[in-house]
Amino acid sequence: MSAILECSNLSKRFGSVNALSGVNLTIEPGRIVGLLGPNGSGKTTLIKLTNGLLTPSEGEIRILGELPGKLSHSMVSYLPERTSIPLWMTVDQLLDFYSDFYPDFDRTVAVGMLENLGIRGNQKIKEQSKGTREKVQLTMVMSRHAKLYLLDEPIGGVDPAARDYILNTIISNYNPEASVIISTHLIADVEQVLDEVVFIRQGAILLQSTVDEIREDKGKSVDALFREVFKC
Amino acid sequence: MTWSFQNDSPIYAQLVNGLTLRIVSGIYLAGEKLPSVRDLAAEAGVNPNTMQRALTELERIGLMFSQRTAGRFVTEDRTMIEQAKKGLAEEQVNRFLTAMTGLGYDITDIISLLKEKETKRAKEVQ
Numbered sequence: 633m634s635a636i637l638e639c640s641n642l643s644k645r646f647g648s649v650n651a652l653s654g655v656n657l658t659i660e661p662g663r664i665v666g667l668l669g670p671n672g673s674g675k676t677t678l679i680k681l682t683n684g685l686l687t688p689s690e691g692e693i694r695i696l697g698e699l700p701g702k703l704s705h706s707m708v709s710y711l712p713e714r715t716s717i718p719l720w721m722t723v724d725q726l727l728d729f730y731s732d733f734y735p736d737f738d739r740t741v742a743v744g745m746l747e748n749l750g751i752r753g754n755q756k757i758k759e760q761s762k763g764t765r766e767k768v769q770l771t772m773v774m775s776r777h778a779k780l781y782l783l784d785e786p787i788g789g790v791d792p793a794a795r796d797y798i799l800n801t802i803i804s805n806y807n808p809e810a811s812v813i814i815s816t817h818l819i820a821d822v823e824q825v826l827d828e829v830v831f832i833r834q835g836a837i838l839l840q841s842t843v844d845e846i847r848e849d850k851g852k853s854v855d856a857l858f859r860e861v862f863k864c
Numbered sequence: 865m866t867w868s869f870q871n872d873s874p875i876y877a878q879l880v881n882g883l884t885l886r887i888v889s890g891i892y893l894a895g896e897k898l899p900s901v902r903d904l905a906a907e908a909g910v911n912p913n914t915m916q917r918a919l920t921e922l923e924r925i926g927l928m929f930s931q932r933t934a935g936r937f938v939t940e941d942r943t944m945i946e947q948a949k950k951g952l953a954e955e956q957v958n959r960f961l962t963a964m965t966g967l968g969y970d971i972t973d974i975i976s977l978l979k980e981k982e983t984k985r986a987k988e989v990q
Contacts, residue, residue, distance in 0.1 A: 664911055796909070803905050806912045824875055824910045844874035844914065853871035 634697045636661050636780050636811040637682060641691035644677050644835075651677040652835040654691070659828075661779075662808040666822055666854070667815040669832035670862050675815040676713060678832070679782050682813075683710045696779060706736070709778035713785050715765045719758040723751060723768060730772050742775035745801060749794065763790045767798075774801055781812040787821060799825050819855040829854050831861060867908040875910060879918035880925075881952075882908075887927055887938055888949035895940040898928065 637659040644652040652674045659665055667675050680686040681693055684700030695704040717726060723746065730737045746753070749767050757765060766789045773781065787795045795818075802812060803825060816822055823843060831838040838861065846854050869878050886892050898904070898919075905915040919936060922928040926944055930936050939945065964974050 662913065800906055800909060803909065803912060804902060806902060806905070824869055824914075827911050827913050843911075844876050844917075847872070847874040851872050856871060 635659060635694075636663075636696060637813070638694045638697075639678075639681075639691065640693075642678075642681065642688055642693055643690040644674075644681060644686060645689045650835050652681070655835075655837055657830065657837055657840065659780075659811050659813065661811055662806075663827045664802065664806070664812045664825060665814070666819070666826040666829040667813055667832065668817075668819060668829055668854075668858055669838075673832045674835040675832055676784055677835075679710070679784050679813070679815060682780070683708050683782055706734075707779040709773050709776040709781045711770055711773040711781075711783045711786055715762075715769055717757055717765070717769050717772070720756065722754055722756050724753040726757065726768065726772065727753070730775070734776050736777040737772075738775050738777060742771050745771045745775065748797065763794070766790055767794055770798060774805055777807075779810045781810070783812065783814045785816055786814060787816065787818055795821060819858050820853070823854050826854075831858070833862070867910075876914050876917045876921065879908065879910065879915060880921050883918060883922055884927060884948050885952060888945055888952060892938045894938055894942055894945060896938045897934070898936045898938065900935070 635658045637657070639655050639657040642652060642655040642657075643650065655674075655678065657678075667678065669675050677686065681688055682695065682700065684705065687700075693700060696707060698704045698707075718729070721729065727739055727742060730742070731739050743753075746768070749771070751760075751764060751768060751771075757768065760768065766786075770783070770786055773783070787798055790798065799822065802814075814822060814826070826843050828840065828842050829846070830840045843854055846852075846857055850857055852860075867882060869875055883892075887894075892898065899907070901912055901916050901919065904919075905912040908915065919928060923930060923936075925948075926941070927939050927948060928936055929939060961971075961974070969977070
């Protein structure tokens with residue numbers, strides 16, 4: 633079976649700025665991967681290249697063997713950094729919208745999650761708090777049966793109890809044929825949910841390893857290693 | 865019994881210890897069928913592959929066994945469970961001894977401290 637994600641010699645320049653340079657990265661199916669790096673290290677650029685919102689300056693990126701395009705879009709479920717759901721809709725209208733738009737959207741799963749999070753269907757998105765909007769959007773993204781979930785800072789704006797619920801959702805949605813990439817600064821919170829971590833610095837991959845390899849070899853958590861490697 | 869993890873050792877190793885503790889303390893009984901990997905992972909809040917690795921290790925040790933279609937079970941061998949209990953007890957004793965030695969007590973002091981404690985406890989029970 634081919635890799636979920638394969639980047640070879642991938643580079644992205646914005647004018648004279650190298651956002652990513654010469655990235656080689658393979659993500660196998662069935663993995664939950666943490667994409668970790670300081671602000672401006674290239675995490676979001678890598679995610680946007682993967683879902684085709686940006687095109688590479690050099691090199692190549694493939695999702696299940698496909699270049700980013702119509703076919704890959706149908707397999708990738710993406711949670712952007714910023715809220716991108718239509719604010720004028722109610723939650724119920726958003727459920728209709730997602731059901732129409734994505735054949736792999738599982739409405740029953742979404743409704744169940746919204747209930748657990750205590751979110752009402754008749755509420756307009758624009759009347760919701762920032763944290764609630766984030767929960768709604770993440771619910772939509774996680775309720776698709778995708779092959780690759782790209783979550784850009786999924787838990788930054790929500791309270792610790794909702795954070796636990798979201799991480800638990802990621803675990804219980806686990807599918808050996810799909811992978812999840814989570815970009816976050818809240819390493820201690822996600823560490824035990826991850827198989828693998830990728831450290832990224834100034835647009836280059838610094839390290840790709842499993843969480844337990846790091847703990848075994850270094851005798852410290854990924855969070856502690858991150859603080860050491862990226863010490864300011 | 866909720867899960868918490870230390871920062872200085874692999875998560876799978878901590879899962880092996882935690883699951884062993886559940887077996888020796890009878891939360892999971894000898895011969896009992898275990899929940900699925902996914903449910904165990906969700907309950908502990910860990911990655912399913914990490915949980916799988918811990919379960920494989922427990923099978924290797926002999927505290928659990930798999931049946932092709934029926935699922936995964938706790939061993940029926942009670943001697944084996946007793947042995948595992950003894951192993952965990954030894955670990956606790958070693959940890960205690962290391963801490964006490966660090967405080968400057970030698971083994972004779974430690975034994976008399978324990979006896980003192982036991983006498984006090986016995987009086988309180990009366």
